[in-house]
Amino acid sequence: MHKILIIGLFLSLTSLEIVSAQASDNYPTDYLSPEFHAGRRAAFREKMSANTVAIFFAAQVRLRNNDVDYQYAQSKNFYYFTGLEEPNAMLLLFKTPTTLLGKTGTEFIFVQNRDPLKEMWTGKILGVDGVKEKYKLENVFTSTQFNAAAFNLKQYDSVLSLFRTEDIFETYTRNPNELARMAAIIDSSIKENKQPIAARNTMFLMTALRGIKEPEEISLLEKASMMSCEGHNEVIRAIKPGMKEYQAQAIMEYFFKKNGSEYPGYPSINGAAENACVLHYISNLRTMQSGDLLLSDCAAEYHGYTADITRTIPVNGKFSPEQKLIYELVLAAQDSAIAVCKPGTPFSSIDETARRVVNRGLIKLGIAANDAAARTYFPHGTSHHLGLDVHDLGLRGKSPLVAGNFVTVEPGIYIPPGSKCDKKWWNIGVRIEDDILITKDGNRNLSESSPRTVAQIEKMAKQQSVFSK
Ligand SMILES: [Mn+2]
Numbered sequence: 512m513h514k515i516l517i518i519g520l521f522l523s524l525t526s527l528e529i530v531s532a533q534a535s536d537n538y539p540t541d542y543l544s545p546e547f548h549a550g551r552r553a554a555f556r557e558k559m560s561a562n563t564v565a566i567f568f569a570a571q572v573r574l575r576n577n578d579v580d581y582q583y584a585q586s587k588n589f590y591y592f593t594g595l596e597e598p599n600a601m602l603l604l605f606k607t608p609t610t611l612l613g614k615t616g617t618e619f620i621f622v623q624n625r626d627p628l629k630e631m632w633t634g635k636i637l638g639v640d641g642v643k644e645k646y647k648l649e650n651v652f653t654s655t656q657f658n659a660a661a662f663n664l665k666q667y668d669s670v671l672s673l674f675r676t677e678d679i680f681e682t683y684t685r686n687p688n689e690l691a692r693m694a695a696i697i698d699s700s701i702k703e704n705k706q707p708i709a710a711r712n713t714m715f716l717m718t719a720l721r722g723i724k725e726p727e728e729i730s731l732l733e734k735a736s737m738m739s740c741e742g743h744n745e746v747i748r749a750i751k752p753g754m755k756e757y758q759a760q761a762i763m764e765y766f767f768k769k770n771g772s773e774y775p776g777y778p779s780i781n782g783a784a785e786n787a788c789v790l791h792y793i794s795n796l797r798t799m800q801s802g803d804l805l806l807s808d809c810a811a812e813y814h815g816y817t818a819d820i821t822r823t824i825p826v827n828g829k830f831s832p833e834q835k836l837i838y839e840l841v842l843a844a845q846d847s848a849i850a851v852c853k854p855g856t857p858f859s860s861i862d863e864t865a866r867r868v869v870n871r872g873l874i875k876l877g878i879a880a881n882d883a884a885a886r887t888y889f890p891h892g893t894s895h896h897l898g899l900d901v902h903d904l905g906l907r908g909k910s911p912l913v914a915g916n917f918v919t920v921e922p923g924i925y926i927p928p929g930s931k932c933d934k935k936w937w938n939i940g941v942r943i944e945d946d947i948l949i950t951k952d953g954n955r956n957l958s959e960s961s962p963r964t965v966a967q968i969e970k971m972a973k974q975q976s977v978f979s980k
Pocket of ligand 1: 819895919921944
């Protein structure tokens with residue numbers, strides 16, 4: 512027993528050496544490039560007004576319970592500009608070259624120190640040298656080097672920060688860590704300044720940048736969409752009465768992880784029957800019955816980018832006549848809305864187009880008396896941008912779509928039990944959601960590899976699932 516253990520240990524050490532020698536071949540290599548991040552920082556600086564500094568913080572580690580943290584998820588703005596997936600870091604972008612801690616430049620990053628003890632538990636910290644090498648950043652310091660003397664805000668007219676939960680003065684000063692210390696220095700530097708410094712939001716500039724996807728981002732979004740469609744398709748094949756909603760979720764998420772997705776882009780929604788009528792139902796506990804419709808709104812996140820796909824399918828493999836009428840009405844609305852997705856179309860037209868079709872159909876079927884009543888069955892918008900966030904930044908309202916916008920088209924009809932219509936429609940909830948890239952000639956549906964028509968879905972439902980045994 513002991514002998515075997517010793518041999519085992521020896522073997523594992525030897526194989527460890529081999530692993531580290533080939534490490535670069537054993538890990539994903541399709542991350543955003545340092546050049547991508549540098550390009551995005553340059554594009555941001557281009558949009559900054561004179562004499563301005565922009566501050567971006569890494570996301571904080573968030574406590575789940577007792578001494579267990581949630582899996583770390585980087586701030587999307589910080590990731591967009593750096594690629595770094597570590598906490599306790601700060602990026603400063605200046606409009607014009609500035610000298611800080613003996614270095615002159617427009618970009619400075621402060622990162623966490625190497626810490627052998629911490630690294631033994633949770634893995635490698637890149638440190639100054641690692642960040643320089645991996646992300647090709649020049650002015651890299653440890654966060655402990657950041658101090659009030661090094662960073663004199665007096666010379667700036669405005670500070671750009673305060674982005675949603677990245678609000679330095681609210682969120683970051685609550686928890687005692689390196690990030691909070693840096694935030695507190697900036698906070699007091701602003702307060703002590705005799706001349707008022709405008710603290711402005713980066714949202715406006717970030718919306719302009721993140722709303723238009725670069726080729727490297729599109730390539731990651733294609734992968735996220737592909738692995739999400741694989742999950743949806745296997746659920747269509749595997750679903751049967753008696754299966755639990757969470758088992759449909761498990762099949763779905765198996766394909767995300769199998770293909771390298773770090774995690775779902777948002778909590779997976781798998782609601783059957785009345786649960787299909789709850790827009791963000793995530794408890795996924797029902798045992799599904801023959802005659803139920805299952806609405807699955809699930810997608811993978813890959814290297815920071817998420818798809819957002821919804822399919823609605825009959826649990827027994829065949830739509831009932833009422834389900835089919837509602838399903839095909841939603842599908843017609845979606846087709847009409849996808850058809851207007853092209854450069855020049857106002858963003859709001861996507862919703863207007865889908866809603867016109869849904870309203871007309873619900874009135875014709877006698878489910879709604881007028882447009883206002885129809886809205887109760889279609890209570891959400893038809894479209895949002897997606898990318899780093901599932902509800903991503905991008906111009907909306909009357910703003911025209913442009914090539915590189917990436918938007919969902921997701922009309923729905925939800926008729927919960929108790930609705931003011933014939934009981935035969937109750938418990939039908941349908942949403943169909945696809946991910947549409949605006950191209951210079953029109954659009955490309957990145958989620959088209961999962962079927963949408965009644966005939967295609969019923970055909971796929973007859974196929975053997977790898978989980979059917
Ligand atoms: Mn969506």
